[in-house]
Each structure stands twice: as C-alpha cells, then as structure tokens.
Amino acid sequence: MSVFKSQLAFELLDNGLTRRQGLMSDGSTAWEVKxxxxxxxxxxxxxxxxxxxxxxxxxxxxxxxxxxxLIAEETLLIPAATVFGCFCLDDGILLEIQQSA
Known part of the structure; x- marks a missing residue:
C-alpha cells in the first residue's frame, strides 16, 4: 500500500473542511482531508x-x-466524470487519491 507524504500545510476551506495536498509514495497526487x-x-x-x-x-x-x-481502512473507487459527495458521520480523515485514467 502506498503512503501519503504532504507537500503543503493544511488549509481551511469555506465548508469547514481542512485539506492539504501531497503525493503518494507511488507518485500519485493526493489530498488529505479532515x-x-x-x-x-x-x-x-x-x-x-x-x-x-x-x-x-x-x-x-x-x-x-x-x-x-465507509469506515477506517476501507476504500472506494469513484469513476471519472461521476457525481459524488460525502457526509461525515463521525470525525474523520480521508485521502482522495487521483488515479490514472
């Protein structure tokens, strides 16, 4: 499993989320979101x-x-050009990992 390494500090978004960009150890672009x-x-x-x-x-x-x-240690693949959103039921952190098309 590849590991996330941040490149930027966390930034607070308008909707109350906190996010920072980085790279996975395999070179994929990713965002850690709280x-x-x-x-x-x-x-x-x-x-x-x-x-x-x-x-x-x-x-x-x-x-x-x-x-x-989804709970900790689970993953979900979202196809390109598909509408998606999420609701946080319990304080959490996730990674959004950009995949090759």
Missing part, C-alpha cells in the same frame, strides 16, 4: 477516476445513485 462530524462535502465531479481511502471516522458517500458507508 472532517468534523456533520460536515457535508458538496456534490462534485472530477474528470479523472479517484480512490477514496478512509483513515479514520465514518463516512457516507453518494456516488451516482449508490450510497456507501
């Missing part, structure tokens, strides 16, 4: 596929019309 319970990350769509890796907490992800509940 959530407080009750925070909703807006619906979004990326042009590339990405892997979500839960480091701690409990999250509910909506991907297209499917809903997934």
């Amino acid at each position: 959530f407080a319970a009750g925070i909703f990350d807006q619906l979004q769509k990326r042009p590339y596929p990405q892997q979500i890796r839960i480091l701690s907490g409990i999250f509910e992800f909506t991907v297209g019309s499917d809903v997934h509940t």
